[in-house]
Amino acid sequence: MDLNQKALALWNDGKAAEALELLFRAIDEEPSEKEGYYNLISLLIAAKKFADAKAVLEMAGEKFAAEESFLYAYGNWHYQQQHYTEALNNYLSVFQQQKSIFKGEAAAMIGQCYLALHQPKLALAYLLEAEVYHPEDTMILLMIGNSLLQTESFLDAESYFDKVIALDEKNAEAWFKKGLAKRVLQQDPKEGKDCLQKAKQLDPKQFLTYAQQLKEIESVVTKKEE
Template sequence: MDRNQKAFQLWEQGQPTEAIELLFKEIDTHPENMDSYYNLATMLMLAQKYEDAKAVLTLANEKKANQSNILYAFGNLYYQTADYSQSIYYFSQVFKQSETVKKDAAIMLGQSYLALEQPKKALVYLLTAFQLDETDSELALLLGNAFLQTEAFKEAYTYYDLTSKLNQENNEAWFKKGLMGMVLGNEKETIEADFQKSQELNPGYYQQNLTKLEEIEAFLQANRQE
């Protein structure tokens, strides 16, 4: 077992300090192995040691510039620290140069733009990612959320519906499908069934989001009065 594998084993066993120390030793021994830098930076980010992670990635980039896995890790670092402009910069580079992680980079670009409340730009990348894998239920849910932000309710419903088919245990998808069904004027029985499914899967989530039902009902009532 090499040191990278051993480090992950230690991490999973609840020994993060030992795992990180082992990867530092591996980098000292094999300073050209980019996987070790990536793994170490990832662990440091999980430990919320962001400045240390940045130092490791900067060193890696100095050794071998513009490696896709290092650029992706930079993107993750800035995403986790809410510097979305920088995360977009790095994920864009990965998106352009690596077919292997093109889908992942596209998803992270979409999430970065969603965080910046720019859903139309997010949709460009999320739809591109979906073309690469139409079986990803979490991606379908992201698309639903992005369309919802643009008030494209029919499209949002389509992707929430798809999510519920790809993963029948996704309570969020069932709940939001019910919400969009209300907006679109779907059959009452279908809407109630969607909400019931969400409530069965996660009663806590359902209770926390009841205000959204009230907001939708108020919105529909106001429109009817107009």
């Protein structure tokens, strides 16, 4: 097992400091290997050590120029600090590369940026592209469903929440959003109520945070009924 693999194993075991130390050692021992830099940057971002991550990003940028993995990592660096416009520019630079190995991931992150910037139609265009690369990624499917909810395409949204539930029947958010879609579509009230109850059983704490969304959806229903 090389130093990168050992570091990632340590990280997964919750040994963050040891993992980072090992990755610093990896780039010292093999300064021409891109993998060590990318892994170190990713873990520093995950640890919210943004200043350290930027220093390594700049070092990698000098060594490897416009390498797409580091453009993508810069996007992550901005995204995790809620610099969504800057992150979007990085991810678009990756997505627009003809033979990008990060195309699906970049499309998903572009979609997330547009959702954060309250532009669900643009988000949807890229998330549907991301689905082509990752058809069973529940996070991507959820984001598509959420984008469809925001654009009031409720029937299509429900179908995406069904896809999530088929892959992960314990996904509380999918059950809740499915219940909301059913409520707006004025489908069988019992089915909608059962979906909401299922979400509450799966994640009672998170269910409380959905209360505002439930109020908003009720106002949409009221307008439709009027």
